[in-house]
Amino acid sequence: MQTPHSGYHWNGIDRDFFEGWYFRVTLPKIRGSFAFMYSIEDPLGERERSGGAVQMLGIDEQYLTHSFPDVNKFWPAKNDLGLGHWGETKLATSPQLLSVAEFDRQITAGYQVTATLHQGSLPAQNCRWCYHTMPIYGWGQPQQPQQATAGLLSYLPIFEPGWQILMAHGLATGWIEWRGQRYDFNNAPAYSEKNWGRSFPQKWFWVNCNSFDDTVGLAITAGGGRRKVLWTTEEVGMIGIHYRDRFYEFVPWNSQISWQIQPWGEWKIQARNLDFQVELIGTTAAPGTMVSTPTENGLVMCCRDTLKGLLSIDLRTHQGTQIIKASSNNAGLEVGGDGWDIAWLK
Incomplete structure (x- = not known):
């Protein structure tokens, strides 16, 4: 189940570096979600912006x-998914993965996360969480070696930034205390991904959902961006679909992909390959919430998100046989970067 790029990417030398992780749990019964965004910037600790941060989107x-300025209290795993950042603690040991009970006793503010455990505490914001996750889909065909989201070239340092879906779908069980109210859940849809490099793309969009009204076990992630590739830029997009133990992949090296993304409120993405064609339509009437993303000048609020988007999918063969037709009102929809005064058509 472990995907490529699960481990930490920093080479120990480059100070112009960030790595970021995104984890989401959806509670369909209340149409609510929690998104956790962790980042570390300039790990050498030599700049004013060096340090870690936690951002969260919660109910409504x-x-x-919350910032964690001390880079020496951040710990990452190099070969698999694992990271944490300690804030207030009396422990004199080096930061590392702790048992759930020891973390609860010793770490007043901080977090730790692996592929199966996610725990944290931000007392100043009256927020705590602890849940375990059972991965269902990574990124690729189930029961086969998992794939790099950006393909084989992602192993070379040519894309800016790198991007990897770590877990397209999983089931989370535990609790989250959010500003005084506790939310217990059992087998709630969960998702995770990561980015790394020097900054986010110049412009991008993102669509994600793994909680559909009448279709169990369907997980979709789509995105596109204007990214740096060595000395130039390119516009690329992709759609990945996991359903009934099969992975449908639409990427630049095997598909034709087009999109019509409004500055806010509507996402339309189409793709076709030798065997299938798909259309995604996402909409929202909500204003969205601004969050920060890494840039060459540090974390900047240049990204608008909603976790309550409406999303429909129509996947079929070229002969017209329908494989999936489903909808959800629990989709994550996002636009970010510069140049959103007009629609982005490709």
């Missing part, structure tokens, strides 16, 4: 953020 898309 309320936003909070």
Whole structure:
């Protein structure tokens, strides 16, 4: 189940570096979600912006953020998914993965996360969480070696930034205390991904959902961006669909992909390959919530998100045989970067 790029990417030398992780749990019964965004910037600790940050979107898309300025209290795993950042603690040991009970006793503020455990505490924001996750889909065909989201070239340092879906779908069980109210859940849809490099793309969009009204086990992630590739830029997009133990992949090296993304409120993405054709339509009437993303000048609020988007999918063969037709009102929809005064058509 482990995907490529699950481990930490920093080479120990480059100070112009960030790595970021995104984790989401959806609670369909209340049409609510929690999104956790972790980042570390300039790990050498030599700049004013060096350090870590936690951002969260919670119920009704309320936003909070907390900084962890000491880079020496951040720990990452190099070969698999694992990271954490300690804030207030009396422990004199080096930062590392702790048992759930020891973390609860010793770490007043901080977080730790692996592929199966996610725990944290932000007392200043009256927020705590602890849940375990059972991965269902990574990124690729189930029961086969998992794939790099950006393909084989992602192993070379040519894309800016790197991007990897870590877990397209999983089931989370535990609890989250959000500003005084506790939310217990059992087998709630969960998702995770990551980015790394020097900054986010110049412009991008993102669509994600793994909680559909009448279709169990369907997970979709789509995105596109204007990214740096060595000395130039390119516009690329992709759609990945996991359903009934099969992975449908639409990427630049095997498909034709087009999109019509409004500055806010509507996402339309189409793709076709030798065997299938798909259309995604996402909409929202909500204003969205601004969050920060890494740039060459540090974290900047240049990204608008909603976790309550409407999303429909129509996947069929070229002969017209329908494979999936489903909808959800629990989709994550996002636009970010510069140049959103007009629609982005490709």
